[in-house]
Structure formats: structure tokens, C-alpha cells
Amino acid sequence: MRSVDEQVERALAAAVRPAPVRVAISEAQGLLCAEEVVAERALPGFDQAAVDGYAVRSVDTQSAADEPVVLPVVGEIAAGSRQPRRLQPGQAVRIATGAPLPTLADAVLPTGYTDGHHARVTVHQPVPSAGFVRRTGEDVQTGDVAVRRGTVIGSAQVGLLAAVGRAKVLVYPRPRVSIISVGDELVDIDRAPGEGQVYDVNSYALAAAARDAGAEVVRVGIVPAEPRKLREAVESRLLLSEIVVIAGGVGGDLADEVRAALVDLGEIDMTRVAMHPGSVQGFGRLGPDAVPTFLLPGNPMSALVVFEVMVRPLIRAAQGKRNPHRRVVTAALLSPITSTKARRGFLRGQLLRDESTGDYLVHPLGLSGSHLLASLAEANCLILVDEDTTEVAAGERVQVSFLAQRG
Numbered sequence: 001m002r003s004v005d006e007q008v009e010r011a012l013a014a015a016v017r018p019a020p021v022r023v024a025i026s027e028a029q030g031l032l033c034a035e036e037v038v039a040e041r042a043l044p045g046f047d048q049a050a051v052d053g054y055a056v057r058s059v060d061t062q063s064a065a066d067e068p069v070v071l072p073v074v075g076e077i078a079a080g081s082r083q084p085r086r087l088q089p090g091q092a093v094r095i096a097t098g099a100p101l102p103t104l105a106d107a108v109l110p111t112g113y114t115d116g117h118h119a120r121v122t123v124h125q126p127v128p129s130a131g132f133v134r135r136t137g138e139d140v141q142t143g144d145v146a147v148r149r150g151t152v153i154g155s156a157q158v159g160l161l162a163a164v165g166r167a168k169v170l171v172y173p174r175p176r177v178s179i180i181s182v183g184d185e186l187v188d189i190d191r192a193p194g195e196g197q198v199y200d201v202n203s204y205a206l207a208a209a210a211r212d213a214g215a216e217v218v219r220v221g222i223v224p225a226e227p228r229k230l231r232e233a234v235e236s237r238l239l240l241s242e243i244v245v246i247a248g249g250v251g252g253d254l255a256d257e258v259r260a261a262l263v264d265l266g267e268i269d270m271t272r273v274a275m276h277p278g279s280v281q282g283f284g285r286l287g288p289d290a291v292p293t294f295l296l297p298g299n300p301m302s303a304l305v306v307f308e309v310m311v312r313p314l315i316r317a318a319q320g321k322r323n324p325h326r327r328v329v330t331a332a333l334l335s336p337i338t339s340t341k342a343r344r345g346f347l348r349g350q351l352l353r354d355e356s357t358g359d360y361l362v363h364p365l366g367l368s369g370s371h372l373l374a375s376l377a378e379a380n381c382l383i384l385v386d387e388d389t390t391e392v393a394a395g396e397r398v399q400v401s402f403l404a405q406r407g
Helices: 005-010 057-064 155-163 200-211 229-240 250-260 302-319 373-378
Strands: 019-022 053-056 071-075 093-094 105-110 119-122 145-146 169-173 176-182 216-223 243-247 266-274 279-285 293-297 326-333 344-353 360-364 380-383 395-400
Touching: 005 279, 005 302, 053 071, 057 071, 057 105, 057 326, 169 373, 176 200, 176 229, 200 216, 200 243, 200 302, 200 380, 216 229, 229 243, 229 250, 229 293, 266 293, 266 395, 279 302, 279 344, 293 302, 302 344, 302 373, 344 373, 360 380, 360 395
Parallel strands: 071 093, 176 216, 176 243, 243 293, 326 360
Antiparallel strands: 019 169, 053 093, 053 105, 071 119, 266 279, 279 293, 326 395, 344 360, 344 380, 380 395
């Protein structure tokens, strides 16, 4: 039986980051930047008012510290104005936030420092040089790196790219993941299941999990276990995927049919991993591009846990994430738990916070049965129990892995 850590390392060793592509900045959110974005213009691109008020020479306001100063107002500059203006000594010009400063003005006098008149303004408080002015290049200078390679592009980065005039940016795209369900007992959710049939849960649940991990997902849906048809379906997806996930066919007679379908495409290692649920699983690299391919249990609960432990880290690594694993914290158990001997347990739980101490608490959900999908829907974490532990009492501390969803 292979250890969990060894199986995870085997999967991560197969991570391949897709080649960079250039996309519109509106499509880049959540992706890793694949270039050093150098600003070709300064930000701001000109000296501009930081507040509504009056453009002045700061020296003309200094005596207002002792008694009010009256300055004639010789015009007005709106945001977006392209008409050059020149300020003479002892004058003021009304100016809007973001408007360009006139020549010779070195400060903006906020309206609150004055009586607000339009023709002759009385200044009650002086303003220092450069006061309430956004200087050219104050934010970004020409030639500065605005967004660095390897940065996750979020809303602030999108805004900065727009501010320096970049319409497109080179990024690492989301890895493409194909999800296939195998099983003669499966029917899609738009049909009523007959005697002995069940809905195809896995292709929907695993596709959602892959999207949550940041992948671009194709839900192939149900494919017959008949070797020729399954081989054709898998082979077609190998050409268009960085990762393929097949749910079902890891045990019993169905496993033999799945192996027969995949044997000519590469090697799939069917093994037992020291984990619960989901110990029986498979992993290999198929096709001419050696695409990482996972075989997951047909049981939806087990399939989701194996996906969380094995597949999700590979998707994150393929995106270039420095740490592809979930955040793990320590929490006190609110009720006792049991785990399978010699297997690492991944038990469902609800993570809470003690309001008085700030400590984490965790409430185990459901029984240990691998079929209890409803309790996983209520869970926001997995309780991690090591292979040497079969019982943990209430009050003892355990490691807990967050299941926080993207966004």
C-alpha cells in the first residue's frame, strides 16, 4: 500500500504549466502574469489636482497664516481639459480633481481652505508647495515594472494594466481538465433512473471541484465502459487536456475493462493508497504528451476526497502556484472521532472559531461511511487523522484542512 505523500508527489511530478498566451486584460483575472509588464508611460501622465479647489502658486498663500489673502480667479480647468493655461503671480484658477495644473502653479488650494468664491477667492489657510497635487510619475515612472512575472492578476493589477495603457497581457492559461464518468448504472440528470440506475453525480461534482481549483473544465459526462468507446473518448480528450480525470472503474470487473481501454495509450498504475475514504485509485500518464490521468472511485464521496487530495494540488501546480496545497490549521475536536487503522483519515467537519479565545474548533460531521455525500456538502473542512491514530477524544487537537471555495 502506497503512502498518501508518495502518491501526491508522483502526481505533482507530472505537473506541466500550459504555454503562455496573450489575452485581453478583462480576461486575465485570476491568472499568473507570464511577463514583466514595463510601463511605457508615467502614471499619472501629468501634474494633476488631487482635490477640487484652486490652482495657485504656494508662495502666494503663505501670508494667509496671519491674515486672509484675496486672489483673483482668472478661469476654470475641468478634468480632461486639453487647453494649456498659464498662471500669473498673485492669481488663482478654479480646478477640478484630476485636471491638469496650469503652468507656474505648484499647489492646489482645497475649497475648504477658502470662501469658495468664483471671481475673487479669500484664502484662510496656506498650502505648501506640491500640496494636493499628484505629480507626474508619482505612482509609476516610465520604465518601471508595473506587474511582475508570476504575480496573480487581480482587480488591482487589471486596474494598473489599464492605467499604463496595456490592453493585453501575457499570462499562463488555466490548465484544461476533462472529466469522464464510467459506469453502466449511470444516467444523466435529465433522465429518470430506472431499476438499479443512479444519477451521474461525479462528472458534475468533479467538474465543479476542478473549476474551483482554477481549471478550464470540459465535463464529458457518461462514457460506456466498453473498451473501444472508452478508449476513443479518452484519446480525444488527451489531445485537448493538461489533466484527465476518470471517475469509476477502479475496482471489480469494471476495472479490467477500463485497463483494457487504456493499455495502448500509456501506463496507468492501479494501486491502494493508505487513505480513507478512496484508497483504491489509479494514476498514470497517457498519450504522446504524457497527460496526467487519474482514475477515481465511482463513489461520489470518495471521488471528491481523492480529487481534493490528489488532483487539486496538480491543477494548482500547473497554474504555477508556489504552494498548491490547502491551508492547514490546528483545531480542538468538539466530539470524538474514529479512523481506519493504517490509513490517513480525511473526515468531514465544520470549522468554527471560539469568539472568546480566537481558537479554532472543529465539529465532526456524519459517520465514517464513504457514501455520505450530504455531510460533505455541509463541511467546510477535512479533519486529518494520521495513519497511526484510530481514535481521537473530544478536546484533543487535530489538523484541519480548509475547503474554502474560490471567491
